[in-house]
Structures are given as structure tokens and as C-alpha cells.
Amino acid sequence: MTSDQAGVLWPFITGPGLPPTGAVMGIDQQSGGCFYADPGGWVLDDSIGVTNPNVFVFGKPGRGKSATIKAFATRLMPFGYRTLIAGDPKDEYAPICEALGVEPITVGHGLSARINPLAFGPLGQGWADLPATEARRRVAIVFARWLTLIRGLVGSQRIGEARVPFGPVDEVVVKTALAHLTGHRQGNTVLVETTIPELWRLLDEPTDELVAECRYATTRQFLDETRLLRDALGQLVSGALAGLFDGPTTIDIDWNAPIQSLSLSRLEALGDEAVGIALTCLNSWSRGMRELAAPGDLRVVVRDESWKQLRLGPEAVKSFDADLRLSRRDGDVQVAVAHKPSDLLTAGDAGSQAVAIAKDLLHLADTHILHGQDPPSPTTSTDSSGCRRSNRNSSPAGRCKARDAPCGASETRGTRF
Ligand SMILES: Nc1ncnc2c1ncn2[C@@H]1O[C@H](COP(=O)(O)OP(=O)(O)O)[C@@H](O)[C@H]1O
Ligand SMILES: [Mg+2]
Numbered sequence: 001m002t003s004d005q006a007g008v009l010w011p012f013i014t015g016p017g018l019p020p021t022g023a024v025m026g027i028d029q030q031s032g033g034c035f036y037a038d039p040g041g042w043v044l045d046d047s048i049g050v051t052n053p054n055v056f057v058f059g060k061p062g063r064g065k066s067a068t069i070k071a072f073a074t075r076l077m078p079f080g081y082r083t084l085i086a087g088d089p090k091d092e093y094a095p096i097c098e099a100l101g102v103e104p105i106t107v108g109h110g111l112s113a114r115i116n117p118l119a120f121g122p123l124g125q126g127w128a129d130l131p132a133t134e135a136r137r138r139v140a141i142v143f144a145r146w147l148t149l150i151r152g153l154v155g156s157q158r159i160g161e162a163r164v165p166f167g168p169v170d171e172v173v174v175k176t177a178l179a180h181l182t183g184h185r186q187g188n189t190v191l192v193e194t195t196i197p198e199l200w201r202l203l204d205e206p207t208d209e210l211v212a213e214c215r216y217a218t219t220r221q222f223l224d225e226t227r228l229l230r231d232a233l234g235q236l237v238s239g240a241l242a243g244l245f246d247g248p249t250t251i252d253i254d255w256n257a258p259i260q261s262l263s264l265s266r267l268e269a270l271g272d273e274a275v276g277i278a279l280t281c282l283n284s285w286s287r288g289m290r291e292l293a294a295p296g297d298l299r300v301v302v303r304d305e306s307w308k309q310l311r312l313g314p315e316a317v318k319s320f321d322a323d324l325r326l327s328r329r330d331g332d333v334q335v336a337v338a339h340k341p342s343d344l345l346t347a348g349d350a351g352s353q354a355v356a357i358a359k360d361l362l363h364l365a366d367t368h369i370l371h372g373q374d375p376p377s378p379t380t381s382t383d384s385s386g387c388r389r390s391n392r393n394s395s396p397a398g399r400c401k402a403r404d405a406p407c408g409a410s411e412t413r414g415t416r417f
Contacts, residue, residue: 025037052364057337065304074096082256083302085261104263115244117281151170173214174229195246272308277309283303298333321357
């Protein structure tokens with residue numbers, strides 16, 4: 001090439017990796033230009049290797065994960081995205097809510113806000129007028145959501161060091177009990193909302209029909225073989241979170257407000273495990289609430305501190321996985337937070353199903369934001385985030401760029417900034 005073809009050459013400078021659409025987030029360290037985030041637009045653009053708009057944010061405490069999310073969510077607001085903070089354990093999003101004239105909903109002992117994770121959500125509306133096929137479809141979706149939640153909640157309880165198992169037999173028992181409680185089993189056209197204590201009570205004092213339907217010879221056998229399940233559910237009913245997620249929902253979310261936040265700060269003193277369980281309930285509930293969102297209702301759903309849920313064992317990871325996977329409604333950008341990609345790999349023994357699910361979980365978000373990760377040690381996997389090095393940009397804060405972890409794998413699509 002001569003000066004006939006190009007007047008000026010800037011060696012060692014690349015063009016921006018991503019097009020200038022969406023929210024301005026910071027400086028692209030490679031080109032020196034602006035870096036934009038446009039998760040919805042990226043999905044629609046075939047030249048960008050992003051097939052879902054979800055974002056996983058990794059970083060040690062204090063690295064600026066929440067600050068990045070706040071910038072991301074607020075800067076996407078002019079583009080029509082509203083925000084749902086599905087659990088704010090530290091009231092970090094309260095100032096943004098205040099600035100936007102929205103009062104966060106606080107969940108805690110002595111407060112009036114109750115959230116029933118076994119609520120039907122919008123899918124339960126107008127049930128009586130639905131054609132039979134649509135009603136059956138909705139029942140399947142709602143029951144699957146409840147079952148995943150109960151699986152996550154029961155599996156988060158411990159017997160010594162181990163987690164309480166939740167096998168196919170438990171699944172049949174819980175599903176049948178829920179069908180009885182809601183009236184679905186009886187073929188009712190109007191289903192009744194139930195709660196976790198009601199489920200526990202029915203399992204503790206099973207009816208003859210329930211015992212027979214679950215294929216137990218006697219009530220005694222039913223009680224003996226469901227003891228672990230009943231005790232694990234009982235813990236949730238009478239444990240630290242008693243009274244918060246076990247009654248009918250008392251809050252009414254204004255989905256037209258620019259932001260809505262469910263504050264869990266009152267639960268912080270109860271410890272990470274209790275907050276993790278509360279997040280499990282909220283995540284499932286928020287998934288339900290989004291099951292029938294109107295077209296064009298674009299939303300950033302923030303699951304900050306999700307590592308607290310992901311530490312609750314394989315069943316809780318499965319529950320989180322299902323919430324994220326099934327929340328793939330057009331227009332929702334799911335944002336989840338953990339400390340480091342390899343955190344997820346501690347969900348179970350090497351090669352176990354739990355680890356396989358956790359690895360899969362990483363692929364549910366094509367965009368990974370890595371804040372100051374340590375270089376992988378020789379004993380850890382090369383790159384559990386599964387991203388290539390391209391599209392590497394500074395965060396809006398610009399404070400984590402220099403400490404990004406080396407990223408080895410290149411075969412997976414994805415965006416990192
Ligand atoms: N770019 C920045 N400049 C100055 N302070 C920042 C910046 N980003 C984050 N902070 C501050 O650093 C602290 C930790 O940030 P935070 O987002 O809460 O971290 P994390 O969510 O990773 O624990 C907060 O007090 C936050 O206000
Ligand atoms: Mg944070």
C-alpha cells in the first residue's frame with residue numbers, strides 16, 4: 001500500500017470491536033473510541049457472535065460489579081429498557097430508585113411485603129375462559145416453575161455436610177400434592193393459589209387419595225419415605241425466613257415504572273445462606289411475573305449477588321439455570337453476578353451433573369464482564385468463562401481493565417468487556 005491509497009496509517013490500532021449502537025459504556029482500550037452496549041441489537045446483528053442478550057458479571061467483592069450494572073441499566077433506559085432488581089441484598093439500587101421517583105419494595109420481618117413464590121403470575125389470569133389446550137399449556141409451565149423452585153429450596157437444605165437429595169419420587173409427591181392443593185387434580189376450572197406451608201401441611205398430614213396416587217401402600221409408608229422432604233420443607237416454613245415467602249403475595253408491582261427493586265437488605269444479618277434462599281424464591285417469582293409480559297416490554301432483570309444462590313448446592317444451581325433459561329423472553333436482558341467463572345464449577349464433584357449444569361449456565365449468557373480476575377492457576381481449568389479475547393473493553397468505571405484475567409479458549413462465541 002502506498003500514500004496513493006491511504007493518506008495516513010495508524011499502526012497497532014484496531015477498529016472498535018462492536019458497532020456504535022446502544023448505551024455508551026466507556027472507552028474501548030484497543031481503539032481508543034467509545035464502547036457501546038446494546039445487548040438486544042447485538043442479538044439481531046448476525047456479524048456479532050451473540051445469540052442471547054444475557055450478561056454474566058464476575059468479580060471479587062468491591063471490584064465494581066454493581067456499579068457497572070447500575071450504569072448499564074440506567075444508560076439503557078433511554079433505549080426503552082426498564083429495570084427489575086430481582087433481589088437487592090444491600091439496598092444498593094435504592095438511590096437509583098429514589099432518583100427515578102420509585103419506592104423499592106422491602107422484604108423483611110415485621111414488614112408488610114410478602115411474596116408467594118407459588119403464585120400463578122400473569123399466566124393464571126382469565127383461566128376460566130381459556131381454551132383447554134391453552135389452559136393445559138399454562139398449567140405445564142406453572143407447575144414446572146414451582147417444581148424447580150421446590151427442588152432448589154429442598155436441595156439447599158443440609159444433612160450434615162451433604163445437601164438433601166430431591167429425586168424422581170420426591171418430584172412425583174410434590175407435583176401430585178400441588179395438583180391437589182390448587183384444584184387441578186380435581187379438574188377445577190378456577191385454580192386456587194397455594195403456599196409452601198400449605199404444601200408442607202398436606203405432606204405432613206396426607207389424604208388417602210394423595211397416598212394412593214403417589215403409589216404408597218399406607219400412610220405410614222408415605223410418611224416414612226417423605227420424611228427428609230417434609231423436614232426440609234418444614235425448615236423453610238419455620239426457619240429464619242418464616243413469614244416472608246410463605247403467604248399470599250401482598251405487593252403489586254408497577255411494571256410501567258422505569259425501575260422496580262425488591263430489597264432484601266433486612267435479611268443480610270441472617271447470613272448468605274438465608275439470602276441465597278430468599279433469592280431463589282425471588283428469582284422464581286420474577287420468572288413467573290415475566291412469563292406473559294407484553295410485546296415491546298424491554299427489561300433488564302438484575303440478579304445481583306446470585307453467587308449466594310449458586311452456593312446452595314446443585315439443586316439451587318439447577319433452579320437458577322431454569323429461571324435464566326426459561327426467562328429467555330424477547331426483550332428481557334438477564335444480568336447475573338458471581339465472583340469468578342470457576343465458582344460455578346464448585347457446585348459439585350468434578351465430572352458431576354451439577355458441574356455440567358453449572359458450565360452450561362455460563363453459556364446462557366453470551367456476554368461476560370470480567371472484573372479483575374486472577375490469572376488461572378495451573379490446577380484450574382484454562383478458561384471456564386469460555387470466551388474469546390476479542391471485544392475486550394474497559395468497564396464504564398475503567399478501573400478493572402488492567403486486571404482482566406487471561407482468557408484462553410477461543411472456540412466459543414461471546415463478548416467480553
Ligand atoms: N469507577 C469507579 N470510581 C469510583 N468508585 C467506584 C467506581 N466503581 C465502583 N466504585 C465504588 O467502589 C465500591 C465497590 O463497588 P461495587 O460496585 O459495590 O462493587 P461490587 O459490586 O463488585 O462488590 C462502591 O463504593 C462503588 O461506589
Ligand atoms: Mg455488588
